[in-house]
Amino acid sequence: MAAHSSLPxxxxxxxxxxxxxxxxxxxxxxxxxxxxxxxxxxxxxxxRPAVIARCLDADDVRTVVRTARDCGVPLSVRAGGHDWAGRALRPGGLALDLTGMNQVTVARDSATAIVAGGATAADLLAAAQPYGLVTATGVVRAVGMAGLTMAGGYGPLCGRYGLALDNLLGAELVLADGQQVTASPDDDAELYWALRGGGGNFGVVTSLRYRLHPLRTVLAGMILFPVEQARSVLASYRNFLPRCPDELTVMAGFLPGPQGQPVLFLAPSWSGRDLGAGERAVARLVAFGRPVTAQVGPMPYGDALGMFDGGMLPGNQYLLRTRWLADLSEPAVEVLLDAATEASSPYSALAVHHFHGAATRVGRTETAFGLRHDHLLVEVIAVWPPGEPVAAHRHWADRCSARLAPFALPGGYPNLLAPDEPERIRLAYGPNYPRLLAAKRRYDPDNVFGSAVPTLPRISGPRARTRSIG
Known part of the structure; x- marks a missing residue:
C-alpha cells in the first residue's frame, strides 16, 4: 500500500x-x-480521478458502485467518454470505466439488439450490418450509444426513425444503492420514461435493448459550396426543409476549407426505398448554388457516419456551445456566417442538425426529452491544437451563442449544454422538468451520479429509498 499512501x-x-x-x-x-x-x-x-475501475460486466459495476458509496468516494461513469465537458471524470474521484463492455448481440427475428453499456455506434452498426439492420444513432461512429441515447441522439435517420432514444426498448442498470434493475414499459415504466432524455442521472446503464430497422444502404454524402454563396444556399435550404419527407434528413453547417476559408456544407441522408426519389431530392440540393464538389451516393449507413469522424480527432482541444432554432432565419444565417468567417481557429466548425418527421410524432410527455416540434439544433464547435490558450476560442463560441440567443428557442440540447447552465437545462425539459426531478429524487436521492449528463441540480427534500424492481 506504500504506492497509495498519498491517496485520501x-x-x-x-x-x-x-x-x-x-x-x-x-x-x-x-x-x-x-x-x-x-x-x-x-x-x-x-x-485526474484518483482511481479508475475498468469494469467488464454488471457484477463489476455493482461492486464498484457499492464500494464508492460505502467509502464516500465521488463516482463518475465513463462509457463512450465523448461528453465535451469531461463529466466522465471527477477530480480525486472513482471513475467507473465501461469501455471494456462493448458487446452487441443482434436478434434478427425480432429485429432487436442488446448493446452493452460501453458500446459505441460503430460497435452496434458493425454487428447489425450483416443482417441489413440499423438503428438511429448520432453522426459520429465513436460516440457511445448509452450516453447519446439517454439524453437524445440527433442523427441522419431522425426523420424516418426518430431520435436514438425513441428506439430504446429497455435497459438494465445499476442504481445508486447497487441494485440491478430493469427499465422498460413493463418493468418500471417511470424509470424507462426518465432514461429517455434524462441522461445518466439515475444509475449506470449496463445494457440497452434497441429496435432495429431494415436498411442496407443510405444515399448520403457531402455537397460543398463556397462561403460566398452561403446566404443564398441557406435561404434555399430554409425553404426546402418544411417539404422534406421523413426519408430525407439534411444536416448543414460550415467546415474548415482551403487557404483558411470556410466552406458551407449540406449533408443529405436519404433512407427511403425509392433511390430515384432520393437522387432527385439531392439534385435539388445541388441546384441551390454552384458547389465546389458534390459527392453523394449509396453506401452502408455506418460508412455515412464516417464522414464526420475526422472532426473528432483525439488530441485536439474542444469547447462546444449549442442553441435550438425554430428555423434558419436571415438574422440567424448572418450570425452563423460571421462566426464561420471570424473563427478563432482553422479547425473550428458549425453544425446545424435537422429535427423533423418521426421524431416530431412522439408526444412531448411520452419521454423526458422536451422538444418535439420541427427545429434545428446548432452546434458551435471550437477546436484548437494543444498548447494554445483557451480564451480566444471560448470568446468565439460564447459570442456566437450569445448572438443566436435572441432567435433561439428556450433551453437547448441537454447532451451539449455546459454544467454551468442549469437554467437552460431546466428550460430544455419544459413541463417534463418537475417529473424528471421527482425521478432523480426517487432513484438517486444522494446525488451519487452528480456528474451525469445533463447536470441536474442536487435535490433537497425527503430522501426516497430506491426499491427492487422487476
Missing part, C-alpha cells in the same frame, strides 16, 4: 476493497497506464 483515506479504503476483485483493472495515479486510461478524446479535459 476514503480512496485507499476503496482501493483495498476493489484490488482483490479487479486486479490490474483497477488503475490508480501511480499505476502504469494511468495516463492512457484517463485520457478522453477532448484533450482540453485534464481532470
Amino acid at each position: 483515506s476514503a480512496v485507499r479504503n476503496a482501493v483495498r476493497r476493489l484490488r482483490p476483485i479487479l486486479g490490474d483493472r483497477l488503475v490508480t495515479t501511480s499505476d502504469p497506464g494511468y495516463e492512457s486510461t484517463r485520457r478522453l478524446w477532448n484533450a482540453a479535459v485534464t481532470t
Whole structure:
C-alpha cells in the first residue's frame, strides 16, 4: 500500500476493497497506464480521478458502485467518454470505466439488439450490418450509444426513425444503492420514461435493448459550396426543409476549407426505398448554388457516419456551445456566417442538425426529452491544437451563442449544454422538468451520479429509498 499512501483515506479504503476483485483493472495515479486510461478524446479535459475501475460486466459495476458509496468516494461513469465537458471524470474521484463492455448481440427475428453499456455506434452498426439492420444513432461512429441515447441522439435517420432514444426498448442498470434493475414499459415504466432524455442521472446503464430497422444502404454524402454563396444556399435550404419527407434528413453547417476559408456544407441522408426519389431530392440540393464538389451516393449507413469522424480527432482541444432554432432565419444565417468567417481557429466548425418527421410524432410527455416540434439544433464547435490558450476560442463560441440567443428557442440540447447552465437545462425539459426531478429524487436521492449528463441540480427534500424492481 506504500504506492497509495498519498491517496485520501476514503480512496485507499476503496482501493483495498476493489484490488482483490479487479486486479490490474483497477488503475490508480501511480499505476502504469494511468495516463492512457484517463485520457478522453477532448484533450482540453485534464481532470485526474484518483482511481479508475475498468469494469467488464454488471457484477463489476455493482461492486464498484457499492464500494464508492460505502467509502464516500465521488463516482463518475465513463462509457463512450465523448461528453465535451469531461463529466466522465471527477477530480480525486472513482471513475467507473465501461469501455471494456462493448458487446452487441443482434436478434434478427425480432429485429432487436442488446448493446452493452460501453458500446459505441460503430460497435452496434458493425454487428447489425450483416443482417441489413440499423438503428438511429448520432453522426459520429465513436460516440457511445448509452450516453447519446439517454439524453437524445440527433442523427441522419431522425426523420424516418426518430431520435436514438425513441428506439430504446429497455435497459438494465445499476442504481445508486447497487441494485440491478430493469427499465422498460413493463418493468418500471417511470424509470424507462426518465432514461429517455434524462441522461445518466439515475444509475449506470449496463445494457440497452434497441429496435432495429431494415436498411442496407443510405444515399448520403457531402455537397460543398463556397462561403460566398452561403446566404443564398441557406435561404434555399430554409425553404426546402418544411417539404422534406421523413426519408430525407439534411444536416448543414460550415467546415474548415482551403487557404483558411470556410466552406458551407449540406449533408443529405436519404433512407427511403425509392433511390430515384432520393437522387432527385439531392439534385435539388445541388441546384441551390454552384458547389465546389458534390459527392453523394449509396453506401452502408455506418460508412455515412464516417464522414464526420475526422472532426473528432483525439488530441485536439474542444469547447462546444449549442442553441435550438425554430428555423434558419436571415438574422440567424448572418450570425452563423460571421462566426464561420471570424473563427478563432482553422479547425473550428458549425453544425446545424435537422429535427423533423418521426421524431416530431412522439408526444412531448411520452419521454423526458422536451422538444418535439420541427427545429434545428446548432452546434458551435471550437477546436484548437494543444498548447494554445483557451480564451480566444471560448470568446468565439460564447459570442456566437450569445448572438443566436435572441432567435433561439428556450433551453437547448441537454447532451451539449455546459454544467454551468442549469437554467437552460431546466428550460430544455419544459413541463417534463418537475417529473424528471421527482425521478432523480426517487432513484438517486444522494446525488451519487452528480456528474451525469445533463447536470441536474442536487435535490433537497425527503430522501426516497430506491426499491427492487422487476
